[in-house]
Amino acid sequence: MTMSLKLGSLPLLGGNVAKKCASLKASKHKVVDVGGAGDAEFPSFLPKEVEKIKDPFARSLAKRIERLPVQIGYSKSCIMSSCVKPLIRQSNKTTPVVLLHCFDSSCLEWRCTLPLLEEAGLEAWAIDVLGWGFSDLETRPPCDMASKRHHLYQLWKSHIRRPMILVGPSLGASVAIDFTVHYPEAVEKLVLINPSVYAEGTGHLAKLPESVAYAGVSLLKSLPLRLYANMLAFNSIPFLTILDWTNVGRLHCLLPWWKDATVSFMLSGGYNVISQIKQVKHKTLIICGEKDQIVSYKLVVVMS
Numbered sequence: 164m165t166m167s168l169k170l171g172s173l174p175l176l177g178g179n180v181a182k183k184c185a186s187l188k189a190s191k192h193k194v195v196d197v198g199g200a201g202d203a204e205f206p207s208f209l210p211k212e213v214e215k216i217k218d219p220f221a222r223s224l225a226k227r228i229e230r231l232p233v234q235i236g237y238s239k240s241c242i243m244s245s246c247v248k249p250l251i252r253q254s255n256k257t258t259p260v261v262l263l264h265c266f267d268s269s270c271l272e273w274r275c276t277l278p279l280l281e282e283a284g285l286e287a288w289a290i291d292v293l294g295w296g297f298s299d300l301e302t303r304p305p306c307d308m309a310s311k312r313h314h315l316y317q318l319w320k321s322h323i324r325r326p327m328i329l330v331g332p333s334l335g336a337s338v339a340i341d342f343t344v345h346y347p348e349a350v351e352k353l354v355l356i357n358p359s360v361y362a363e364g365t366g367h368l369a370k371l372p373e374s375v376a377y378a379g380v381s382l383l384k385s386l387p388l389r390l391y392a393n394m395l396a397f398n399s400i401p402f403l404t405i406l407d408w409t410n411v412g413r414l415h416c417l418l419p420w421w422k423d424a425t426v427s428f429m430l431s432g433g434y435n436v437i438s439q440i441k442q443v444k445h446k447t448l449i450i451c452g453e454k455d456q457i458v459s460y461k462l463v464v465v466m467s
């Protein structure tokens with residue numbers, strides 16, 4: 164069963180939430196705690212540039228990021244995988260909400276939303292998809308679609324262990340669909356936000372010479388490109404706030420293995436879940452913006 168909810172213009176963080184973030188940024192009052200982190204220090208594995216971030220929501224959530232062991236393959240090796248765990252674990256009778264993120268992003272994407280879910284009494288997890296975020300990828304594992312799926316399953320199996328409401332925005336919707344089709348027992352319901360699910364993978368980029376691919380991801384990491392993208396996404400937000408949010412969004416790119424992981428994903432062909440969409444049997448809520456300039460609203464209507 165699929166339900167769709169259409170909105171007007173829906174920025175990445177949601178209109179009201181984005182404005183709330185911006186207003187807090189401009190406020191003269193000191194924000195001591197947003198979401199339970201208090202005056203804790205940043206995890207040592209985060210890039211040192213996290214100290215320069217001013218967004219109180221991002222700073223608070225960054226302090227809560229931790230790494231959990233996730234076994235991969237059939238060996239005893241594991242990946243220390245980054246995520247934000249719930250402040251309070253609920254009973255086995257409740258359904259955890261697991262938040263994925265967009266393409267080349269991190270759990271910090273949920274910095275404004277996660278505290279609201281927790282205030283509502285939900286057990287919310289913000290998970291970094293393999294290859295992005297702040298996991299320890301020193302061993303340079305493959306970061307293709309199958310590897311991302313297997314990693315998410317092992318994380319769920321080891322640490323969440325209950326059927327979940329899986330939330331995927333943009334490319335995260337493709338991650339969620341692919342995961343649900345392969346591991347239906349792990350998912351109770353789906354929430355897809357501005358789902359980008361009709362792209363045929365990375366297309367011709369998968370055929371690039373490796374040297375050209377590395378040059379391309381270097382551009383993807385660049386501050387000017389990401390700043391420009393954010394300026395297109397947000398209206399009536401002060402420039403310095405957008406600059407700060409850009410630094411939040413590219414923080415994970417500063418880890419030494421980010422280029423290798425991104426090239427691995429690009430050359431693997433990326434996500435192509437078009438044939439899997441009709442295989443999803445779970446109740447699904449689709450949230451989309453009629454005026455979205457990235458994901459076609461017409462395609463979302465076809466999907467629902």
